[in-house]
Amino acid sequence: MPRPSAAEPPAGDAGPSVPPALPTTERGRRMRARLLAAAREVFERDGFLTARVTDISAAAGVAHGSFYTYFGSKTAVFRALVAETMDDLYASMATHGEAGPPDGSPAGLAVHRIDQANRRFVAMYRQNTALMALFEQVTTFDPEVRALRRAARERNVGRVRHSIEQLQRDGVVAADLDAEYAAHALVAMVNGAVHYWLVLDGDFEEERLVATLTRLWAQALGLPSRG
Amino acid sequence: MPRPSAAEPPAGDAGPSVPPALPTTERGRRMRARLLAAAREVFERDGFLTARVTDISAAAGVAHGSFYTYFGSKTAVFRALVAETMDDLYASMATHGEAGPPDGSPAGLAVHRIDQANRRFVAMYRQNTALMALFEQVTTFDPEVRALRRAARERNVGRVRHSIEQLQRDGVVAADLDAEYAAHALVAMVNGAVHYWLVLDGDFEEERLVATLTRLWAQALGLPSRG
DNA sequence: GTTGACATTGACGTCGATGTCAACTTAGCT
DNA sequence: AGCTAAGTTGACATCGACGTCAATGTCAAC
Known part of the structure; x- marks a missing residue:
């Protein structure tokens, strides 16, 4: 308020x-x-x-x-x-035809997909850090850009929520978890961590960061991660 | 870069x-x-x-x-x-003498403490939303404020990392989890979600949000949460 | 009550980014 | 080539926020 x-x-x-x-x-x-x-x-x-x-x-x-x-x-x-660039950024995050996951179990496959998505996101952010920082800057005072930012976030969250709901139907994720809220939280986690790393210039090592994010994400959903 | x-x-x-x-x-x-x-x-x-x-x-x-x-x-x-206010905000987040946790187990106690901390953080953010938004705005162009923001974040992360390390010593959290990176990710999750709710005006219900954040946090660390 | 340091006042000059516009150039068309 | 619409140019006027400063006011101490 x-x-x-x-x-x-x-x-x-x-x-x-x-x-x-x-x-x-x-x-x-x-x-x-x-x-x-x-x-x-x-x-x-x-x-x-x-x-x-x-x-x-x-x-x-x-x-x-x-x-x-x-x-x-x-x-x-x-x-x-922003309008012109947003599409490019989203395209760069689209699902690539990746090599198959090493583990065929539904949970293992899910973790693999989460990892791939996180890697793509981090790479995109790293290659467009200045733009992301600008985006954030203007968001703080321009309602129109703010709306674009919200829309982008909602799209992201929507995808994640969908994937969580799928896992719930498969019985791999607890059914009483609020998929919408959880999706928001997980997206915020990845977004925020990468923002701190690249925009606020935090001290991170990319591989370790992605690995940790994926691991936390998976465990948060109750998926088996690591041995 | x-x-x-x-x-x-x-x-x-x-x-x-x-x-x-x-x-x-x-x-x-x-x-x-x-x-x-x-x-x-x-x-x-x-x-x-x-x-x-x-x-x-x-x-x-x-x-x-x-x-x-x-x-x-x-x-x-x-x-x-900012300098004057920051102290107040931190004071308001200090550990209050809360009622004891319902569950005496180390993990249950940890979850309870996480929940308390999240509730305090969310309440503080809600009561100072305008200030937090301002803080973010100025961070995008003033190096000095940016430094203050980083310092605040690092303090937060330090506390969380410390608590994770404690849980690792107690054998409740996997020892091979990078406490520093995990702390950053979890802090980013809570920060980011609340930011989206209050600053970007997302559609959330406070109780449900806090509950979900705590649950994800706990599970991400491998702590038993809910039944 | 006089003195002097400190604080307040508000009118004024400065400065730099913005947006305009009349004159000029380009290019497509017949 | 001549005509027209679209585009280009850069000097100029405008405007508003900023920061200054000389005059004035306040207050404590002696």
């Missing part, structure tokens, strides 16, 4: 009255893409708050004014950037 | 060359306290970025200029606020 209502940094760059339409010409589309790439570069280098529209224009090699042909504000580019 | 180096919001309010000394007179101390209280009020209402020094002065009922007698910048008040 007592959460800062937190509008935008200065005030009222919530978007221009006329959000620039997507470009119709080929040149326009290229320009927009260049600006987006430049924005990502500058944001990752300077952080969202310090970054200036001028820097983005400069990085894209265009005049200051051209920026406003495509985006209404710094916040607007960022939102576009 | 690719983390936004993220200086301050505009630029260079990293602190004035001459950080105002603490007041010597009684009046000065009262004034400083009033400004701090006003700062907290305004920050919680508007968020750190939107808040203006003028607003803080106004809320404290003093002239704009008086602010600078006590603090060098908006960031400076915030740091002072």
Whole structure:
């Protein structure tokens, strides 16, 4: 309840009255893409708050004014950037055709899948740390980005909950565990640990971290892990 | 590695060359306290970025200029606020003399203590949600606050690691579990879940959340939980 | 009650990022 | 080539938050 209502940094760059339409010409589309790439570069280098529209224009090699042909504000580019990138990140986390699990038991298979998912998540986070940090930064004051973040989290949680429910139907996980809440907690665990490692610069060794996360996850669900 | 180096919001309010000394007179101390209280009020209402020094002065009922007698910048008040408040938060989490656990076994006792600690943490977070959100916001761009946040986290993790090591000595928890990594993961789980609930406004019911967190925590460590 | 150190006041100058716009360029079309 | 719509340019005006400071006020000590 007592959460800062937190509008935008200065005030009222919530978007221009006329959000620039997507470009119709080929040149326009290229320009927009260049600006987006430049924005990502500058944001990752300077952080969202310090970054200036001028820097983005400069990085894209265009005049200051051209920026406003495509985006209404710094916040607007960022939102576009997030929207464009989110899909890529999710794609990179999609289930790859992995080598089969060593152990054929339902529980062993489940643990193997959890491990694979955790490894993919950690790798994705490591390769996009700056972006994740930016995402978090803007989340703290932009409601729209906050909504995107929540949606992403909910998708993750949904997948995990589904997998837990499956294991409950198989009788491997206790039926009286709240799958929704448990999924939230486990996702928070992995998210939070990796965030601390990469964004807050904690002292971790990747392999050991993933192994511990998988082990805790499995045991939390009552799956046999290790001997 | 690719983390936004993220200086301050505009630029260079990293602190004035001459950080105002603490007041010597009684009046000065009262004034400083009033400004701090006003700062907290305004920050919680508007968020750190939107808040203006003028607003803080106004809320404290003093002239704009008086602010600078006590603090060098908006960031400076915030740091002072965090420093002052952190102790209170930690105090509120200290072990209270609780009623004895229902079950005398070492594991049952451990689970009970975990549950108590989780309840205290959640209650503290709920009562200081706005502050925690602020803390997170500023962490994303101020290195000094980031350091404070890390320190707080490390203290938490240290306590948990210690308790895990104790359980390992008692033979209740597997000795080959990395206590440090596990402590980080478990702290991240509770932190992250509560953050999602209160700051990102997730849909949770407190009792069920705490119960699930404790249960997962206990099971993750291999402690018997529930029947 | 006079003195002097300390604190308060609020009007003012400064500064830098933003967003605009009129002039100019590009490119597609006939 | 000539026309038009779309895009580009960069100098400029705007705006708001910040931090300063000279004048004024407060208070304790002597």
